[in-house]
Amino acid sequence: MSASSVAPGDYEGIRKQIKAVLKQPGYDDGSAGPIFVRLAWHASGTYSAKPGNGGSNGAGMRFAPESTDGANAGLEHARAFLEPIKAANPWISYADLWTLAGVTAVEAMNGPKVPWTPGRTDFPSEKEANTRGDIENRLPDAAQGAQHIRDVFYRMGFNDQEIVALSGAHNLGRCHTDRSGFDGQWVVNPTRFSNQFFKLLLTRKWVPKKWDGPFQYETVVAGTPVMALPTDMALIEDPKFRVWAEKYAKDQKLFFEHFAAAFGKLIELGVSRDGKGIALVAGAGGCPFAH
Numbered sequence: 001m002s003a004s005s006v007a008p009g010d011y012e013g014i015r016k017q018i019k020a021v022l023k024q025p026g027y028d029d030g031s032a033g034p035i036f037v038r039l040a041w042h043a044s045g046t047y048s049a050k051p052g053n054g055g056s057n058g059a060g061m062r063f064a065p066e067s068t069d070g071a072n073a074g075l076e077h078a079r080a081f082l083e084p085i086k087a088a089n090p091w092i093s094y095a096d097l098w099t100l101a102g103v104t105a106v107e108a109m110n111g112p113k114v115p116w117t118p119g120r121t122d123f124p125s126e127k128e129a130n131t132r133g134d135i136e137n138r139l140p141d142a143a144q145g146a147q148h149i150r151d152v153f154y155r156m157g158f159n160d161q162e163i164v165a166l167s168g169a170h171n172l173g174r175c176h177t178d179r180s181g182f183d184g185q186w187v188v189n190p191t192r193f194s195n196q197f198f199k200l201l202l203t204r205k206w207v208p209k210k211w212d213g214p215f216q217y218e219t220v221v222a223g224t225p226v227m228a229l230p231t232d233m234a235l236i237e238d239p240k241f242r243v244w245a246e247k248y249a250k251d252q253k254l255f256f257e258h259f260a261a262a263f264g265k266l267i268e269l270g271v272s273r274d275g276k277g278i279a280l281v282a283g284a285g286g287c288p289f290a291h
């Protein structure tokens with residue numbers, strides 16, 4: 001798939017290029033949309049408010065240890081789908097491209113418009129990426145429960161409401177046995193954003209899947225087998241999380257509003273821009289067209 005060049009700073013043009021690579025016949029459910037959302041999330045979810053490192057700025061996932069972190073298994077597909085766009089438009093940083101791909105995908109899959117601001121820069125090499133300090137083991141583990149979810153998301157600066165809203169992203173995509181070890185999709189149509197994930201969690205009879213793989217729940221919806229992770233189940237088992245899961249199951253508009261705000265906040269974590277709107281990272285010379 002070849003991509004075209006657009007003028008430096010033409011982010012609408014880049015959005016069009018991203019939309020053009022969303023359709024991926026032969027890959028998963030025919031769409032790169034869900035994995036773009038996961039790429040934006042994992043690029044950002046390494047953030048820690050204290051000591052104030054990690055996050056999407058710098059695009060550290062191009063280098064070890066982020067690129068080889070087991071939690072990021074499979075995201076090389078997302079990065080590869082976007083590579084022709086970067087090659088044709090070297091002026092955009094990977095950090096901006098990955099986060100823009102996530103928000104463009106959400107919108108293209110029937111979801112809300114998520115606020116997005118450019119200005120992220122890239123670490124020139126692994127050496128600079130690793131001046132950030134230790135950002136390993138910061139992404140959540142699906143086998144755990146509510147306490148772990150809070151530990152991870154409070155560290156980033158989110159509250160219970162934002163945690164539940166963000167978790168609604170599991171309306172999209174699927175688990176792969178060769179990536180996380182878990183298997184299957186959460187909803188019947190995994191490439192259309194909606195509040196179906198919350199509805200199913202609250203209304204279906206979930207049973208442990210009988211298999212050799214990691215513990216997960218399953219049920220069947222209109223002939224389609226769907227799944228839930230232990231962390232998904234924590235969203236209805238924990239009383240404080242459940243309040244929000246119930247609100248979002250009833251009101252898709254509210255879910256979309258809260259998701260857009262929380263996802264917009266997620267991709268901004270740790271991105272601090274100068275007067276020109278540039279968020280410099282160690283070793284980066286800044287954005288060429290801004291000078």
Ligand code: ZEM
Nearest residue numbers: 034037038041140141142166169173174175176179180231
């Ligand atoms: Zn996910 N996620 N996630 N997530 N996620 C997977 C897939 C996707 C957790 C998790 O362990 C997993 C958020 C929060 C959390 C997406 C978006 C967002 C998979 C399956 C796992 C195991 C990976 C695989 O095998 O390919 C946990 C424990 C979370 C919090 C407690 C948040 C927040 C997200 C975005 C806002 C998406 C879109 C997918 C589907 C990816 C795909 O390839 O289809």
